[in-house]
Amino acid sequence: MVSLSNSLSFISSPLDQFEIRTLLSLDAPILANMEITVTNIGFYLIVGVSIAFILNGLATNYYQITIYATIHSIVVNQINRTKGQIYFPFIFSLFIFILVNNLIGMIPYGFASTSHFVLTFSISFTIVLGATILGLQKHGLEFFSLFVPAGCPLALLPLLVLVEFLSYVSRNVSLGLRLAANIVAGHLLLHILSSLTYNIMTSGFIFFFMALLPLSFVIAFSGLELAIAFIQSQVFVVLTCSYIKDALELH
């Protein structure tokens, strides 16, 4: 029993992997004592953006054709065949950014930047705010007709406008929450499962072979997480497109 409790206590907190640590800090009395710090999330974001840039510069054919065509078809189908093209560079870079950061999180000892709500919320709030500004710029005050469902009775109008407004505002949260929650949940699951498997495997000769079954689950879930990394970035981009379309065409 003692050995069991000893070995179980080896499980570190599964939230440990998301901890933000300071790597480089400038602590000098300059610029109004502003603290300039590079944390691990900042570092991994720099790495991710560098990888995206270098890959884009070096790739000559296959990589670009497949991802390019996929994102292009999303933009064309979701927004508009003619008016949507102008948003393609934004959507493409958004997709690559989220995808690369998701995949960096999948590398052992890596860091999942997209598991942090501060990052995903700042992206999603910016996108919805930008789409709102776009709609106001395009349609003026007519933009607010977005909150009025077509053919609704006048008596229900105040309630429906409130509901529509709430649903519009909640896009801010839902867009960012979906991405970060998926990544956090996946990483937590993998960490807990693999810690348990490790503890089982190291507790005895027979247990080593018994733990091959949970190990296969861990491997299977890793594959699932890899798929989620792609799916979530695609979902994020599709929803961004549909929000832009809403602002452009007002239902």
Place this chain on the structure above:
Amino acid sequence: MSFIAKRGISTLIPPKVASPAGLGAAKDAVRMSRVVDFYTKLPKGPAPPRKTPGLLGGYQDKYFGKKASGMPIVHVIVGIMAIGYAQAYYFHIRHHKNNAH
């Protein structure tokens, strides 16, 4: 025989145009030999692939384009694992070397 007499005979006898020694010796033999020399010095075989300029040009030639491979992904994974392990070691692992949590 006097010079004048010789001259007289030479006009009578046709000049020796085709001698066995002078058979292959064309008038522009020197020029031809230079041309042959030039072409033998030219590089033979298919042209070597052109090197891409730039900081990562060599890397691009090696793993992208015609010789596309998955190796860049492996390099990124190894690099990030190394950086990540260094961080994990500094912040976490070294504190638990001999004593578990």
